[in-house]
Amino acid sequence: MSEKRTFKNLDLEFRLFKERMFVAFAIVIVLIFVLISRMVYLQVYQHDIYTTKSDKNRMHVRAIPPTRGLILDRKGRMLAENLPSYNLMFVREQAKDIQGVLDVLAEILELDKKQKTDMAEQAYSQRRPFHSALLLSQLNEKQIAKISVNRYRLSGVEIEAQLIRHYPYGPMTAHVLGYVSRISEKDLTNVDRSQYAGTYYIGKSGIERQYEETLHGRVGVQTVETNARGRILSVLDETLPQPGESLTLHLDADLQYAAIRALSGFRGAIVAIEPSTGGILAMVSTPSFDPNLFVSGIDSKTYRQLITSRDLPMFNRSIRGNYPPASTIKAFMALAGLEAGVINRNTSIEDPGWFQLPNDKRFYRNWKRGGHGTVNLNRAIVVSNDTYFYHLAFNLGIDRIHPFMERFGFGVNTSLDLPQASAGLMPSREWKKGARKSPWFPGETLSVGIGQGYWQATPLQIATSMALLANRGKWVQPRIVKQVGDEDIPLKQDGTPDDIVLSDPTHWDQVIQAMVDVVHSRHGTARKMSRGVDYIIAGKTGTAQVKSIKQGEVYDENKIAERYRDHALFAGFAPRDNPKIALAVVVENSGGGSSTAAPIARMVFDAYLKKTDEKSSSEKAVKGSQ
Template sequence: MSEKRTFKNLKLEQSIFRERVFVAFLFVILLVLVLVGRMLYLQVYQYDIYTTRSDKNRMHVRAIPPTRGLIFDRNGRILAENLPSYNLTFVRERAGDTAAVLDVLADILELSEEQKEDMSKQAYSRRRPFQSALLLSQLDDEQIARVSVNRYRLPGVDIEAQLIRHYPYGPLTAHILGYVSRISEKDLKKVDRSQYAGTHYIGKGGIERQYETALHGRVGVQTVETNARGRVLQVLSEELPEQGESLSLYLDAELQKVAARALAGFRGALVAIDPNTGGILAMVSTPSFDPNLFVGGINPDIYRQLITSPDLPMFDRTIRGKYPPASTIKAFMGLAGLEHGVVNATTTIYDPGWYQLPNDSRLYRNWKRVGHGKVNLKRSIVVSNDTYFYNLAYNLGIDRIQPFMKQFGFGINTALDLPGASSGLMPGREWKKAHRKLPWFPGETLSIGIGQGYWLATPLQIATSMVVLANRGKWVQPRIVEMQGRNQAHLNPENKPEDVSVSKPEYWDQVIDGMVAVVHSSTGTARRISKGIRYTMAGKTGTAQVKGIKQGEKYDASKLHERHRDHALFAGFAPVENPQIALAVVVENAGGGSTTAAPIARMVFDAWLTPERLKSTKTASDLVDGNRQ
């Protein structure tokens, strides 16, 4: 039986092969067309989109912080300057694992847990993409070296040279200038974020806060090209920032030194004003603090000590401290009595050492328990007789006293550029009804007559009242900044006080003559500061009661806790013929105004009016001890 044999069909195989090659070729062509189409789509139709994305990876817009404006005193002495500093900054977008980087950084710099927590808070603060956050400022050489050596382990971390705020006078000007500190989330809600994109600091308190917009300037913009690690390769374009405006103050740094030296060792405040301009010449609150501690981030332990200290070093007593003005207001009470026809220059009463209301058994004591005998308006001012002013206040009544005193700025904030200044308290019937739910009693009017009771005033308000008195009714509002840049600082008050007018000009002379005799007569309460004086001073001492004493009980400071003792006050102006300076001094728990506050005032008056006689080594304590002997 024969086998059936098959042979290859070469023609068929070739045909199949050609078909397969053709299909494969078409598939390759199709793939090429898809790739070409995709390339065309990406390169042509989406060119703008991907170019922008590429540029964003390669180019970044960075904010250039402006240089903060400087602050000078009236003679060009610098009070706030900018010094070069090395700061540690961090860009979260370049770090990858932020927490890990911060842990490494904390280990390298050997930071405490509190410092590490603060650094973490700064790193995670909300900012624009690729905007740097300030982690640490004012790095020392060792810290710079440690970060530089370990930079390969710290993506996103950089060391930047920047200008940082510095206050050459430290505590001497702390309450006036305030300070700058790191911007918080709360701060960013109150400002234009775009203007603070490259700025790590903002004004906190005082002039730094009040004039923040002018001092800060305008931010600049810089477009830079970077590599994959974020390092800057070149600057592509740049719009320079506008430097902040510098400020010149009415303040005199040398007079400020004298005032601070005079108040050394006391808790208290002093405000000195030029009656011609309203410019504040000196403004001291003691104790004080060093504002430089806050610029780079204050140590938590130091901050805790500042805010828990019973002496309140961060509390500005000049504009926020509220004290009974005591006898410093007796000249104004006398002026009110003259204007309302309740007394005249010759009206006299007999002072047995006390005053008694009709149908009232209580005795309102004069500071001198045996009394001053027969007194008129001038003598009552000179010896600071309380009984005369009890009687005057009773006859005037609170309904006439309150509006009259408000004319001199009591109970009103009249400061033009001092943020946080208190309006004090000038009480009356409506106030007591609203706040105490009680009627006004006649005995409370007597307390008002000697500057006690509910009446509270700041040292700034007392000094301002002396300015109005020195100007015989003409108002100039207190202010601290004189020049802003090259221009006069223009401040438009919303409610400018009206000038005080009286029916007879001689009324001014009658009360001022009494204040002159307080200093220059042999019976005046401030007579001990008149020795060797070369100008005519008008002044008034005051002693403000802190803790009440029982009826008939005699005040004995030695039996009281130091902080329960009387405050010492003095207010006045000089020279009387052409006033150049008016001031107020309050010394807490220091006893009588004649023995403590008046010598302090004399030092400041001498420094301003006869500077060649000033002894640079003397303090208020020296003068007080000398006067007590």
């Protein structure tokens, strides 16, 4: 059987091949046309957009933080400075695995749980792309070496040399200067974020916070070219930052040191003011704390100890502590009585040791059992007789006492640059009705008459009232800053209270002479502080009751817990003629003003008025703390 054969149709196959070739060629032409069209679109019509995107990939705008302004005392001694520090910086856009980098850092630097948490918060905090975050500051040589060895594992991590805040006097100026610390998200809601780009610290309290805008300066801008790994290749453009203004304070570092030493071992406060300017020469609150701990981040254990301590080291007693002013206000009560015509310089009473209101069985007792006998105005101030001032307060009434005391700064914050200072409390009939929903009672007026009861004042307010007395009513607001840069702050401001003008100027002399006799006469409650003094002091002691005692009960501090014992106070100025310094001393739970507060005040007066050629004591203190 023969095999069936099929012959190829070469013409048909050739035509089919040609058709397929044509279709393939057409597809290629179409694709080439599409590709060319896309290239034209991207290169011509989208040129500006992609050029900008390319530039953004290789060019970045970096903020240049300004140098923070310095803070100096009245003699030019450095109170707050900037020292070089090696800081650990992180740019998360350059890290492939952010958490992995953080884990490596925590491992090699042996960080505790809180440090790890803080570092993570900084790494993930909101900020502009390619802006670095501060993870750790003040790296030591060992930490720098560990980071350098493990550099290949730490993408996005850099070590940069920066300036960091330092307080050479440490706890001595903590309550005056405050401190700076790392910026939080909450802080950034209250400032211009663009001005804090590249800045890692902000004032948290005290002068650092109050003058933050002045001290901070203005941020600079730098446009840099980087490679694919983010390394800077060149600087394309630069606008230099504007450094912060430096501040010169009225504060005298030597006097501050003397006040700290005088108050050593006590809880309390001292405020000293220059009457002619209102400048605060010293502001001390003890115990204190080291502000340097907060700059780079305080550890949780130390912070917990500070905020839970019964002694409240972070509480600024000098401007926020509210105390009954006690007998330190008897000079002002005397002025109120003289001005109202309720008493004159010769008005006398017989003091049996107590005072009674009409139709009231309660005895309002003098501090001296048995009384002081015949007492006139001068003697009432000199021996601090309570009975005389019970009579005076009763005859004046709270409606005349309250407005008169407000003129001396009680119940209001009159400071120029200490807005955080407490206004204290100068009670009135209206205040009690609003705050206590109760009427005012005559017995409460008697308590106010000796600086007790509802009356609360800060050491700053008491010192301010003494400066006013030294100035014979001329108002100069208390202030801490003397100069911003090279410009003096004017003495008189828009908000300065009106001067106190008495109907009879000799009233000033009568009251001031009585205060001189408190210190320099043989019957004065502060007579011991005048021993060996070669200048004249006008002053007044005070003992503020902390815990009430029952009628007829005798105060015995040995039977009372230490925290419930009386506060000791002294307020005054020196010298009498052309006063250079006015001050207030409050010593918590330490007994009488004459035995505790007056000797402390004498030390402060001597330190300021009896200058010696000995090398600055405050400089010794700085060296001792280093």
